[in-house]
Amino acid sequence: MTRPAGFTEPLISTRFGVYCWTPSVGLKAKRRFGAGPCAERSGNVDNGPVAPDPRRAINVTWCGANPVFRKGADSPVYIHSLSSEFREQSGSVWSAILEHPFVRGIGKGDLSRDRFEFYLKQDYVYLTEFGRVFALAAAKSEQLADMSHFDELLHATLKFEMDLHRRTCADYGIPPEDLETVEPALVTTAYTNLLIRTCYEGRLADILAVLLPCEQGYVEVATHLKEKGLPSKKHYRDWIETYTSKEFRELAGWVGDTFDRLAVDASDPDKARWYRLYLASSRFELLFFDMGWKMESWPKPIPL
Numbered sequence: 001m002t003r004p005a006g007f008t009e010p011l012i013s014t015r016f017g018v019y020c021w022t023p024s025v026g027l028k029a030k031r032r033f034g035a036g037p038c039a040e041r042s043g044n045v046d047n048g049p050v051a052p053d054p055r056r057a058i059n060v061t062w063c064g065a066n067p068v069f070r071k072g073a074d075s076p077v078y079i080h081s082l083s084s085e086f087r088e089q090s091g092s093v094w095s096a097i098l099e100h101p102f103v104r105g106i107g108k109g110d111l112s113r114d115r116f117e118f119y120l121k122q123d124y125v126y127l128t129e130f131g132r133v134f135a136l137a138a139a140k141s142e143q144l145a146d147m148s149h150f151d152e153l154l155h156a157t158l159k160f161e162m163d164l165h166r167r168t169c170a171d172y173g174i175p176p177e178d179l180e181t182v183e184p185a186l187v188t189t190a191y192t193n194l195l196i197r198t199c200y201e202g203r204l205a206d207i208l209a210v211l212l213p214c215e216q217g218y219v220e221v222a223t224h225l226k227e228k229g230l231p232s233k234k235h236y237r238d239w240i241e242t243y244t245s246k247e248f249r250e251l252a253g254w255v256g257d258t259f260d261r262l263a264v265d266a267s268d269p270d271k272a273r274w275y276r277l278y279l280a281s282s283r284f285e286l287l288f289f290d291m292g293w294k295m296e297s298w299p300k301p302i303p304l
Contacts (some may be wrong), residue, residue, distance in 0.1 A: 006198045026111045072218050082263040082271065083212055083256045093282045094217070098224055100286065102293040106239060107224075109231025114233045117172055118233070119292030121182045124165045126288070129192035130214070136199035146204070149254050153215075156251060166234045185297040191284040198277060205266075208259035209274035213281040215252040280287045 089092065096278070097103060101284035102119070105111025131154050166176050198210045222243035230237045242248065263271070298304065 015272045039120070051131070051246075054159055073177045079285050081260050082107065082274070084260050085215075086212065086275055087208075088215070090213075090279050090282045093279070093286055094220070096200075097217070097221060097286050097289060100289050100293070103221060103225070104288040106160060106236045107228055109236045111231040111236065113172065115168070115292055115295060117174070118295045119289075120165050120169055121174075121179060122185050122288070122291065124162065124169075124179045125182050125188050126192055127157055127162050129196060133195045133199055133207070133211065136196075137204065137211075140199070140204050142204070146258065149258070151257075153251055156247065159209060161242070161249070162240060167171075168238070171235065182296065186299065186302075187284065187287045188290045191281075191288065194284065205259060205262040205270070205274060206277060208255055208262065209254055210257060210277040210281050212278055215255045216286050217282070219249055219252045254294065 006184065102111065105115070134154040134157065136149045138147045138154070141147045141150060166179065169179060170176070195210055198206050202210075222240045230240060234260050251287050259274075263274070266274075
């Protein structure tokens with residue numbers, strides 16, 4: 001990343017923005033982030049002379065400009081982050097996700113078991129294809145470090161995430177072999193086809209753009225629910241704690257960071273194409289939760 005003129009000491013690029021500090025200035029408290037083109041949502045950045053870890057600030061900002069401090073300044077200037085801009089532009093979709101009865105049911109712990117079972121089975125199918133996406137993304141990576149991170153994402157999906165589904169389904173009396181034979185629903189099929197097609201047809205930045213809503217979206221949804229208090233039901237609590245874990249936050253953060261790195265000096269046509277991919281995935285995230293709520297494999301005119 002090119003250091004802008006007039007900025008001091010190290011720049012840290014994270015999915016929460018691009019930060020710069022000096023020992024005398026530091027990253028300021030949340031009131032600093034409220035004075036600018038976009039205010040932070042909940043921020044919990046530390047004060048003090050020691051540079052804080054930006055990843056502790058789970059929801060510092062979801063907007064198209066991110067706070068950076070000039071040396072000796074009391075208020076930030078703002079540096080562009082394309083992934084944050086995409087999130088802001090698609091805000092109506094994400095508001096619908098956060099308010100969806102399926103999501104609210106997980107948070108309250110009163111989502112019916114049959115709906116959660118249906119969702120878990122379809123998500124298991126989705127995650128199988130999601131693993132292929134990471135393998136294909138690694139093949140299109142030009143840097144060994146990026147290949148290594150996609151390997152981490154693949155491992156987290158196949159071992160960590162899918163193990164959560166297997167454990168929960170086992171508690172519901174659903175053996176692992178039954179999960180392997182689940183027929184993909186219409187939404188699952190369409191969503192995974194979008195991901196796989198993008199891997200074959202697009203470049204690495206295209207793949208990251210289409211991955212962002214799932215990777216960062218689940219962290220955001222789970223964080224939103226956790227802030228309201230964990231439910232008493234174990235399986236819903238486990239779901240929230242899985243997607244707010246340090247490991248998932250860091251992996252999701254890397255996806256956003258890498259996309260923003262590749263997007264530096266991008267052309268307007270590239271940005272438009274990436275946003276179309278991002279928006280399509282965001283809409284599918286909403287449709288996926290809605291599918292779980294309705295327990296609809298295929299629309300009613302289609303005989304099963």
